[in-house]
Amino acid sequence: MVTNSSALIFWKTESLTNATVSYGLNTSLLESESNTTLDTQHRIQLDGLNIDSKYYYRVTTNGTESETYHFRTAPPDGGEFKMIIIGDNRPHSVITEQPEEYKQFVQMIAAEEPHIIIHSGDCVLDVSDNHEANLLSWEAFNNVTDGMGHYAPIYAAIGNHDTGSKTGARLLEYFFDAFEQYGEPSTYYSFDYAGVHITVLDTEELGYEGRIVGDQYDWMVNDLESSNREMKFVVAHRPMYPLTHIGDSLDSVPAERDALQQIFEDHNVSLFICGHDHLYNRMTVNGVVHIISGGGGGPLYSTPWAVGFYHYMSSNVSQSEVSLAAISLSGTTRDSYRLPYEGPIEIFLRAIANTSTHQIGTMPEIYFSARPSQKYFSWDSGGNQTDLTGIPDTNGLHTLDVYANDSEDVWSSAYFEFTAVGEVITTTTTTGTGNGMDPLLIFGSLAVAGVVVVLIVVFWHKRGK
Ligand SMILES: [Fe+2]
Known part of the structure; x- marks a missing residue:
């Protein structure tokens, strides 16, 4: 354990031994700290070390030496x-x-x-x-x-x-x-x-x-x-x-x-x-x-x-x-x-690997790198909605446009394509609600600001009609 001026060197031995740490700014290891009390757990504290420096050290226990290792003390506050x-x-x-x-x-x-x-x-x-x-x-x-x-x-x-x-x-x-x-x-x-x-x-x-x-x-x-x-x-x-x-x-x-x-x-x-x-x-x-x-x-x-x-x-x-x-x-x-990130709002689709045991909600999940002052979603180039709802209930290609406005009035957008290839399963219940889960398997590609196209697969479930 290391601070900007100290290090605690810890090791164990199978039998009761003494303990010495030899250390220094080069492999000559000119300084040392010892504990003559016999123990199996050894904690040797090194103090007064230089800030942000590489120290070499070796431990010795009843005459047996370790290899020479090294560590770095911490830089000053604010240092890299x-x-x-x-x-x-x-x-x-x-x-x-x-x-x-x-x-x-x-x-x-x-x-x-x-x-x-x-x-x-x-x-x-x-x-x-x-x-x-x-x-x-x-x-x-x-x-x-x-x-x-x-x-x-x-x-x-x-x-x-x-x-x-x-x-x-x-x-x-x-x-x-x-x-x-x-x-x-x-x-x-x-x-x-x-x-x-x-x-x-x-x-x-x-x-x-x-x-x-x-x-x-x-x-x-x-x-x-x-x-x-x-x-x-x-x-x-x-x-x-x-x-x-x-x-x-x-x-x-x-x-x-x-x-x-x-x-x-x-x-x-x-x-x-x-x-x-x-x-x-x-x-x-x-x-x-x-x-x-x-x-x-x-x-x-x-x-x-x-x-x-x-x-x-x-x-x-x-x-x-x-x-x-x-x-x-x-x-x-x-x-x-x-x-810190300083560009316009980043828009993330949380890519979710759904499985039969780990189901997520009924919608793709969209997250923003900062809280937008305004945001809009549009399915299949339809009307803008302020909250993401209304997942299309037909198989085939679907698009989702997402727009976000930041505090400096800069707009970001992301465009997602999904292909729904799932099969609608209609179930009958006796409660009168009549809703079953309709697994939709959705393949898509995600274009991020025209830079990278990432192939994703998202599974989600939607409620049946
Ligand atoms: Fe774990």
Whole structure:
């Protein structure tokens, strides 16, 4: 754990040993700190370090030396730092086999020499009531993750696979072991780094999965309210606008999700970082950029519009500017973005992979990067409507025009084409309402400002007549 003037180096040994950290601005490691009290857990604090500097270090324990690693101290408030985001690396089926993709990303991330790393959760396949198996499973995770953890502090949000919730209890000791924290360990916490406020939430509270409620909710509101930082990020495992885990993410109670979004808007949260959906998605909702980054190595969710790819996020952050890039296994940038965004309103279609178990509402969902002063929707070049209603009920090609006006009276527009190829299923009920669900399979292409055409597939349901 590293600040702009200190670092806490933490390691464990199997037997009682003494502990020394040798460190310095070059590999001569001319300075050192020691603890002669024999222990198995070693915490050596290095103080008086130079700001925004690369330090090399090595630990020695009863005469056994580690390799030489390095880390970077934080820049001053407002200074630029490199932040990595990765998550959902959990094994596919064997608890001790961390995915090869994750191993490769860990090496790529270490080579980037980041200041800090954010892990958005789901480190391991399972936490069961078998203690020995849990130890093996987390050891496999830690052994791989150390490949970057030796070089930068990792701040993690807990994922559903990390909690032991399947046992009916919360088994957090392994998570807390893997991610050493200052003070009393907590699954939700916040910190300031170089003038940026970062709040980490726990979407996995037993019985309240996919919700932020009770003490945590009160804490979060107070945390965001009391921070005067201009740049704020929130990290959690489950998304607010999931593409596949629909209805069991932070949208499990939609009114609560909407309230959370409002709190983030009110408190100037720039970025909401999450995983859980094993894919990549970026969408701005009223000024809050929602990044789903769940491509760290776990089994990808196949999505028809091809956002299921392995990746991590590389980000340069300062208190006034953020650049974000989704980096694939081959090292190519699959998406990039810069904040603050200063163009006309961006219009997003939330591409939703509906399945038989995860159904969304009756309409395509359109989001705006800022609240429009005016907005209009037009189906099939028909009349403008101020709210999106009236999904066409015939198969074939349909078009949707969306217009949004920003506070400076600049209009944006987006044009969507959908081809409905579904079959209308009429059901009869005895309640007299006579409504059945009519699955429509809709293929479309989305043109964004004439720059890129993205092929998407959207499924949605509409009510029968
Ligand atoms: Fe998850």
